[in-house]
Amino acid sequence: MAGFLYKGIVLEQFKEPALSRDLREFFNADTISAQMERDPVDDPQALTPQQIISIARDAHIVDERDGQLLADKLEPFLLKRSHMLVCDAIDDEPYISSQLNPLLKNQKLAAIGLQLLQKVVNTENAFFAVYKNLTDLDVKIPKEIGGFQVKRVRGGYPAEYQASKIFSGESGALVVGAGALLYLARAVLFNKPQTTAFVTVAGNCIGNPTNLEVSIGMTVNQVLERCGLIEDPSRVIIGGSMTGISVIDTEHTLVTATTRAILAFKEDVKVQNFSCIGCSRCVHVCPQGLNPFFLYRSVKLNRYFAFREFDAHMCIGCGTCSYICPAKLDLSETIMYGAEHFRRMAGSMRAMQVQQTKKEKEEMDAYLAQFMEERTLRRQAREEKRAARLAAAAQKAEQAAQKAAQDTEQAALQSLETAENIQEEAAVQELPQEISQELQTQETVQELPSNISQELSQQASLPSQDKAEQLAEPRLQQIDEELPQKLEELIEKAEEVVVSPTENETEDAEKSSLLGTVTEEVLEVEALTEPSCEEEPASQISSPKKKSLFKGWRRNSDSQSLSEGEEHK
The missing domain is CATH 3.10.20.600 (Ubiquitin-like (UB roll))
Known part of the structure; x- marks a missing residue:
């Protein structure tokens, strides 16, 4: 030690x-x-740690060293084991012996209290600690109290603080004041609260x-x-x-x-105002290694940020700087006042900072809400503009499509009209040729009876009708094959050609007269070649069909000419 x-x-x-x-x-x-409201304890050694802590709590025992309740200091050691238990009787301040004197006068109670605490913290290393630098004593400090060793701690003031710091920090020890031990023993043995x-x-x-x-x-x-x-x-x-x-x-x-x-x-109170002489004695004796004069000057000049930078929170208020100062400056008192004022100021600063943070948060929330609202409005405006552009583009595309369709339709109509005009011109150009061909056909048909009569006259010498039929049959077959085909072609071309009412009537009249002539000649040929036997030759079988064909065609052509004449009118 x-x-x-x-x-x-x-x-x-x-x-x-x-x-x-x-x-x-x-x-x-x-x-x-x-008195406490509980049954007295017959055997203190039979108590459990929980019961000891409960008694300490009921007795309201306070450790005089730090002002904490003894029960609160003991509860953490129910879950962890302490390596050391120290009874603090280190009275290192002048005139004070309020721990050492009760310890020396009540050694049995102190030993019982230490045994109870030893049971709670579950350790074998327990002892009493007293201050060694005591030269003016009239009593003798024993080496053991109730079987527990008494260790002497030496060093300069504040030895008690430094020893407690070393015990608690390095060894994880439980340090309890001597007065708290005595009150715990009284509470267990006599049911007396503190x-x-x-x-x-x-x-x-x-x-x-x-x-x-x-x-x-x-x-x-x-x-x-x-x-x-x-x-x-x-x-x-x-x-x-x-x-x-x-x-x-x-x-x-x-x-x-x-x-x-x-x-x-x-x-003798004398009002004296001295200045620091710069001896640095306060720095040498400070147990925390601080510079008391810098802290003192920071408080006097209201430089609390510098006061904080010099680690003012580490000051324990031991007063050694004020005691050793040759200028008799109130260093310790001023530093403690500055620390308290800084705590209050820090509290108000924290409160102001909290309010400022809250205000900034509200402003930021309002700004974000406004920004999001404006952003939504801008997005809606952009979407509306985009929809309008798309609608306009769609309308333009529709108009262009309609225009293109109209142009295409007009072009198709023009092409159709052009084609129809070309067809009409071609038909008109071919009509004279067809009429000339029909006239040639008519001439051929008109010449047919004379040819037939010539052939008949040439064959008049034939004794029977069979010879005449044999002579007329090839020509009739040729007529049967050529005449309907030519008539059908003529009818189809006449239906396709659009002519004026006067031309149409003239052509119909010509066709009617032509067909009438052809029909009469055909009938005459049939009459001449009518068979005399029961069996009809193949050429005469088709004559009624020819007659019906010519009659039907004439009726159709007449009705068609009449309807076309009415439409032209």
């Missing part, structure tokens, strides 16, 4: 005569009769310096009167000689569970 506490300063302790005197009681009526606090009352104004067990809630003035005042103090400090605060109204300042000392001093 020796040699690891190299930071800090060695202070003159002034612990006597309070340390060597007996622990006295200063209770009120409520403190004496206070209603008191161990307080050292000392100072150059105190007539009877001593350690008192004071009821929580009593005033500072009552405690000072209990110990006696030699003269009126100019300064009353509560909490600690190095870390305490000055009390102005002692009538309304109350004793709490973390009050470790009440000190009264008589000093």
Whole structure:
């Protein structure tokens, strides 16, 4: 343990005569009769860790070192094992012995309390820790208390803070104050809750310096009167000689569970204003390695951002810088005030930042909503324009298609008219040739009877009718083959040709006369060649058919000529 506490300063302790005197009681009526509502414990060693923690919670035991509930400090060790259990009785501040004196005066209770905690944290390494640099003692500190070793911790002030930091940080140890151990043993053995606090009352104004067990809630003035005042103090400090605060109204300042000392001093108050001489003593003695003067100057100049950059949050408020300062600057008090002010300012800054962030978020949400709305409107406008363009293009395409269809139709009509005109011209040009051919045919038909008569006269000498038929049969067959075909061709061409009513009537008259002549000649030929026997030759079988064909054609041609004449009219 020796040699690891190299930071800090060695202070003159002034612990006597309070340390060597007996622990006295200063209770009120409520403190004496206070009891917990539970059955007493016959065998403390039979308690389980959960039961011990429950008793500590019911007794409202508070660790005087850090102000935490003992039950809250013990609960995490139900799930994990501690490597070390330390009972802290390191009183390294001057005048204060409110941990060491109760430990020395109640060694059995302290050993029982340490055994109970040892059962909770499940470790074999448990001991008491006291301060070694005590030179003015009238009592002897034992090496063992109830079978547990008492280890001496040396080093400069603040040795208690550095030792607790090393124990808790490196070894994972549980560090508990001596007063909390005593209250735990009382709660288990006597069902008594914590209603008191161990307080050292000392100072150059105190007539009877001593350690008192004071009821929580009593005033500072009552405690000072209990110990006696030699003269009126100019300064009353509560909490600690190095870390305490000055009390102005002692009538309304109350004793709490973390009050470790009440000190009264008589000093000549002189208003002196000194400046820093740059000795750097505050830097050398600071246990946290800070630069107290830079922090002090940052607070005085309201440079809180620089104050934060110098790691002001690491200050533990031990007061060594103020104690060692030759210029008597209130370094520790000013730094603590700056840290508190910075915390308040940081809180307000965080609140302002939260409000600013909220405001910016609302503005951003409004901007995004407006942007999305405008974007939607722009998209709708683009879609409408696109739809209008597509509709216009479709309309133009439809108009172009209609125009193209009309042009195509007109071109087709023109082509059709041109073709019809060409056909009509061709038909008109071919009509004279056909008429001449028909006239030639008519002449041939007109010449037919004379030819037949000549042939008949030439064959008049034939004795029978069979010879005449044999002579007429080849010619009749030729007529039967040629005449209907020519007549049908003439009829088809006459139907296709469109002529004027006068021309049509003239042609019909000519055709009618021609057909009449041909028909009469054919009939005459048939009469001449009529068979005399019962059996008809092949040429006479087709004569009635020819007659009906000629008659039907004539009727059709007459009706057609009449209908065409009416249409032309």
